[in-house]
Every structure is written in C-alpha cells, then in structure tokens.
Amino acid sequence: MRRRTALKVPFLLAGGVSIIPTPRAAAAGRGPWSADRAQSWYRAQRRPLGVNYIPSNAINQLEMFQPDTYSPQRIHAELAMAGRMGLNTVRVFLHDLLWTQDRHGFTRRLMQFVSIAASHAIKPLFVFFDSCWDPHPRLGPQHAPVPGVHNSGWVQSPGADRLGDPRYVSVLNEYVTGVLNQFRNDDRVLGWDLWNEPDNPASTYRAVERRDKADLVAALLPQVFQWARAVDPVQPLTSGVWQGSWADPRHRSEIAGIQLDNSDVVSFHSYAKPADFEGRIAELAPLQRPILCTEYLARSLGSSVEEILPIAKRHDVGAYNWGLVAGKTQTYLPWDSWDRPQPEPPRVWFSDLLRLDGRAYQDGEIAAIRRLSPLARAR
Template sequence: DQWQELGCEERFEEVDRELALAASIGFNTLRILIEEQGFGVWYHDHDGFMARFERMLSVMGRHEIRAIIVLGNDCSRPKPLWKLPAPGPQPCDWGYHGGRKLSQHGSFPGAVGYTSLDDPALNPKFYQMCEELLTKYRDDDRIVFWNIWNEPGNNGRGKITAQHLQKLFELGWRIDPKQPLAADLWGGAYGAADDKNEAQKVAGACSDIVSYHSYSPLASQIDIAKRLKTLYGRPMVNTEWLARIIGCEVFDCYPFFAQNRIGCMCWGFVAGKYQTYEPWEGMWKEVERGGGQRYDLSKWFHDLFRPSLRPYDPRELDVIRNVNAQMDAERAGESVRAKIAKTRKIIAEDMWQGFRRTKFDFNGRTAWVVEPSRAPRAEMPWTWTMQWAEAFVDRTGVPDLLRQGFHHVTLEAFDLRATDEGVAQFADFQKFLVNALGFAPKADLVGMSWGGFFSVRYAAAHPANVSKIYLDAPLLNFDGFGREPSRIGPWSAVAPTNGDWSADPGMPVNQAEAIAKAGIPVLLLYGGQDQTVQPAKNCELFAARFKKAGGTIDVNQRGLFGHHPHGVDPDKTGLITGFFMR
C-alpha cells in the first residue's frame, strides 16, 4: 500500500498528518522500508514508484524529518507462501502482528524464508532498483543513511543472504554515496568472529555505522550497547526497539539512548493495518502451549499513538518530548549536563533507577544529579539524599518523585560528618545547583541514619535553604552511639570532656527547636527496636522537642523494626511522596 498508485492520495494525506504528529514530539527521522513491497511496485510501475518515493522524501522534508532507507529484508516467509507483491487492493487480517495470519513473525519456526533475490529472474532486477536509488540519491541530505539490509540471516537465511549482502555493499562502495551504509545487527553474536550467522558477520564487517535491533529491557540494552561499542567503536543507531510486553519501555530505554548518543527508531508509530501493537505470532503460539508467562499481554507491543492520533500512554509522550528537548538543549549548551560541564569536570554518565545520572567533580568531591525523564515541574523541585544515596532507594519514594518531575542529587562528604566544614560544603553545593542549574531555592532533604544527622545540622545552619525533611532512623545524638574516630570521624577531636554528647549544642537532637521555629516540616520514620540509634536518645527526644516548639512533624514509629530496612515497602511510598508534594 505504501508505494502503489491505488489510494496514494489518501495515504499521502495520512503520511502528512502522522509526520506532523512525529515532529510535534521532537522526532526527526523516519525509517522507510522498500524491500519486497517497494520492489514489487518498482517492478510493475517503475516510474510511479520513483515519483512517489521522491514525493515521500519531499513530504518528510516539509516536516524537517529525514529518512533511513531499508533496501533488503530477511524477515520473510517460506517459498510456498512467497510471491512478488503486485499493485492492487491489499487486504489485511485483523488481530495479527504484521497484518496477516501467517506472518513472518514466528509463524514458521525452523523454516527458511524466501525473497526476490532467490528468484533467478528477479535477482538482477532487485540490484538494479538498489543501484538506481543509491545513484540518484547519493548526495541527498534528506537521507541519513542507507540501511541496506534488515536483519540479515533471519528466518534461516544466514548463508543464503551473506553473498547477496556482500554484493550489495560492493555496489554501494562503487556508487560511493555520501551517506553511511549499514546492515542490521540483530542478535546472537552481533556479527563477531564467532557468529554462526554468516550474513550478520558480513554486516558487522562492512557497515560504516552500527545499525542494530534490540527489544530488550533496560539492563540488557545497556549490556548490548557496551558490547557493540567494544566490538565496533562506531556511531550506533538502534533501528528497532520498543516492546512493552517484554519490558522494553519508553520510560527508561528512551532516556538511555539519548544519554549515550545512540539514535533510536521505535518500531511502529500510529496503530494501523500492520498492527504492530499485537504480539508476534510466535508469542501467541508459546502462550497457547501453556508458556509465555513472562509476557504482559495487557500492554501494546509497539506503536505510540492510537488510530485517533491520541497517545497510547500520555506519560510516554511526556518522556519523549522532554528527552528530545533535553538533547536539543544539550546541543545548545543549555542542558543540565552542559551547564554542569561549563564549570565542573564530568566524571561519568549512567542510568540510575531508570533515570539519567551525571556524576561530576565538585570541589574535589563526587557529586551527582539525576534528571526526571518527563518534563521537570515548573518550580524545579529537587530531593537531596544527604548520605547513603544508593541504599534502600526503592523504599524512599525518590524514583516516584523523579517520575513526578523532581530532580535528585547527592554530594559525597561522609568523611566530614557534617562538621561546620561539611555543612559549608553542602551550602556551596546547593548554591551551585540553584545558581548554575536553575534548581528551586529550597531543597527537600532525605536523611537516613547518618543522613539524618547531616540533614538536621544543615537545616539548622541554613534554614532558608530547606523546604522539608524526611528523617528515617536518623542519628541525632552520639550518646550511646560510640565515640571512636572510626564511628564519628572528626567529631572525636571535639568530644566533650565529660563525655556528655547530649548537652552538646552541635548535636542535631539539640537543634529541633531551631528547625521547628523556621517552619520546616518533618516526616519522621523509625523502628521501635532500633539498637543502633536508640529511639529514646534520638528520634523520640527530637520529636518531643520539635512538637513543643510548635513544629509540624508527622511521626511514624514501626514497633517491631530495627535500624534497617529504611523507608517503607515500595508499594507504600505514597507516605513519603505525598509529604514532599503537598
């Protein structure tokens, strides 16, 4: 349907609408498959195909969207079902991935696919089409790269396609287009020397850039990207991804691709006749045999928009728009990372709990900022775990707040134990976040154990810098905790001569009144059986003084808990997120 004359006016109107939609969320590239379908039209209606191909590029150009052009394709059906596509009405079967009951997506396990290149009469014609397109558009800036083969070696075609793919690369090298040439790496050994897929080895050896496919969840996406970078060291584009039913989601994978400068093309955009929102046929067969328990069939497989052009999940589009805006800001030097890099050395970038994290040097200390995937809230709120930022994360509500548009930070300064010098470092860090990155002027503090000690001392010294404090089994008093340097660090040098830490004005337990009078609300969680930080000398004494001073404090005592675990069960974090968001 995409390339034939029948119905083309209606289709181009549809293309125009959908490309406008793509541009509205920040997409700038479209992967166009010619392969068997386009070849069938080129063969039967050469001039019409060429005119419509040019028209497609022109329509895309109006929306500032460029093309990735796919020529060959090994996603194919066995020879008994093969025929060269011909112009005319193109029926579809509803309810099937690929738009037909016997699709190439798992309907024929173990069978060898068949394509036009296996037909002696059509083989030279196929290369003729490729040569014509590569020659005519060799200098066309509307084309990003020539994706000359989709999944070479799929459907048992490894040895068959290897020679065809090599020949097509050689044709491309002779024409020498200015755009890169790349065939897809899509599984197994990804074209490495030990790959049993001969066609994929050709793809790995001959491609100018890495075009690869992965429908895996984030952890596997990270591993695959590292592996491909090690194998090839070339620019990378994941030309097929997004598989919600097996855990490949927009919310974490899309930010990962952006952070690592990996281009990405989600398979499917608006739900239509091809029905890529349906599971692969092979998945259904597995389910029907009693397996497939890992598949979440309540979700769409691919596609971002419904036929009405409304989103499948508006939250996904929030993420896509924001990440695209972040990368535009990156190029303009205005992203969070770019602003950090203006004055600080970037140490590393990675994914933290599914969100982009930038680690950097701050006055000789490691600091990091985690960005929300969706658009940040207008007021730019942020949470700050002051110590143990990697501990009990899913129990603290921090990931939930990131999903709500908060940023999250930490500064590693445990050695200073929030002495006056440590508090000054914290204040300098906040000044940087507010002035250089545009964060809200007041922080939401997360203080677990020692982090509670840091939080209270910081808030007492700089009450104007703090919005709210969530304290979790906080250490607030050294009395009963220990006085060895290994325990209390530099505080051991200023220990009271009589050993009575409870009377020391520097102890957070003695700063409850100051924080209460500053109007800083507190959420306090602690275990009634805590043997590490004794409640009577820490949490309970602090809470009593805080209440007496007129402060707002929500106390949650968990009678049977000890010092650990911090936080609450992951499905109950609304207690914490609600505190910070109200």
C-alpha cells in the same frame, strides 16, 4: 518485527556473467567509511530519534507505495504528529517489486515522501531488503489484516520465488543503484539500511520458507553492499544485527560478520529489557562507529520508551521504536498473537505510540520523547 547459516552459492546475471560471492567478511571493491569519517558524519547530524514508520492505512511496504494506495495526505498528517513530539527521523521499508512495477512512478513517490518528511524536519532511513514475515509477496491489492494478529501482511524482499533466481540479480542491482542514484547527494535522507535482519528465518512461515534462504542471503548480501558502495552516496550504509554475540569477531555469525564489517554506521535491534539493551551497546562500542538501534519497543517484554531512551541518550545512540500510529499492521498486538490471535487490543500495547485519532497510547511516553529529543533545546 519478530526475528528468528550459510554457504557459498554463486549467482549468475541474465547474460551469463557470474557474480562470485566475495569473502564474507567484506564486500569487494570500495570499502566502508573510516571510523573517523563515520563519526564526523554523525556529529553533523542531530542524534537520530525516530520510529519505524508505515502509514496507518497500509498493511505492508507494497500498500504504502503502490499508486492505488499511496496516501501523501495521510503521510503528511502522521509525520506532522511525529515532528511535533520531537522525532527527527523515520525508518521506512521499500520493496524490489515496487521498482519492477513502475520504477519511474515509484521514484517520484519516494521523492515526494522525502519532501513531505523534510517539511517536518524528518530524515528517512530507507531499508531495501527484508527477510521477515511472508516470503511470497505479490503486487496489486493486499489482503485485509488478519483479525487479532500482529503484522499479518508484512512481506519479504526479495521474496522466496526470486531470491534464488540468477536472472533476477541484475534487477536487484538496478533497484538498489537506481534508488541510491536518485538520492545520493540528498542530505534530506539520513542513510541506507541495506537489509533488515537478513538471517531471520521467518519461523512464522516455516512451512513455506526456503530451506536454502540463509545460504542465498549470505551470498547476496556482500554484493548488495558492493552495489551500494559503487554509487558512493553521501549518506552512510548499514545493516542491523539482531541476534547472537557481537563483541568478539570469532563468535559472530557469518551474516552478522558481513553486516558489521561492511557498515559505515553500526546498527542493531533490541526488544530486551534496559540492562540487556545497554549490554548490546557495550558489545558494539569497541567498533568506534556511530550506533543506531533501529528497532526497539516491546512493552510486555520490558522494552519501554521511558527506560530505553535515557540509555540511548546517555550513550549518544540513535533509537527508533517500532510503530507510530496503530493501524493495519496491528503491531500493538504481541508477536505470539500469530499462535493465539487476540480479537481485542491488549491492555498493554506491544508496540506503536499513537491511536488512530492521534491521541497518545500513553501520555508519559510522548512527554519522555519530547524531553529526550535532540530538538528539545531548539524549542
């Protein structure tokens, strides 16, 4: 996704009990796993190789999981394609409004999704919150894709209308802990990505973005780690860094510091060329924790399957490209299609691996995935 500072703003629960922001470096209470525990967990997994997944008939997280548009048969078919090419994990975005809409129905659908994924030997990495794209999510029918525009319907969680509402903090807490408690001992789930690019200002929506968003997120993010940590799941927690410098703690942004200091497993995003991608791994390696690249693949920018995956394998880094089947998100279009819509698919796709009919966009990419998959020897 396209990406692109920070005070001490207290939040109040509905009953008037304050949640005072903890020091930004680490959330209060139970701390992150030790590096040894994280490495032991990683050794027990197959190296994660996957995609950021949304069904081709869904424009965003809401359409993926709302009861009227949830499509288990399509999910089954598309994850079967992923499994056949050697993928063993998918990164999947959730949304707080799905919890408020119908928590019991939502968790049933989540349980079914996990079962479908497991039938294809795929473990989900679930994402709770997201600071990218439209800051005004709405339940119900979602709009049609904007012709020629990359990711024209993706929505933030929580949205701008609820991010600064002190009465809603308890709902967010219930959402995180409710979902986590459902799966806290379930080894079919790989892990929990608590917040996608929390410091992304969603510049595409600058006219309607909150000016105090970064301050509010910086106050809330340590609390989200604290809520999740209190559940004590068997799966690790993470939140991926994506911009700035990470090697020296003194030079990290405030939010990047929160992410790295509280994550059990380190994760990052890079849509850069291979040398820069490898440099990002080098920045994070001194933390001595397992590393996941939870977003890559921007072909026109030099981030390709054939060049990125060998680097990830050499460094034992998990990797998730953006997109499986090209569909309503239209992420085969480049980011700049927001400024210059492209009515026809480009000759060089930006992201996504498969066409709607299941054929590969590039056969060589699928061959590379199969060759570099941790499942290759098992075949």
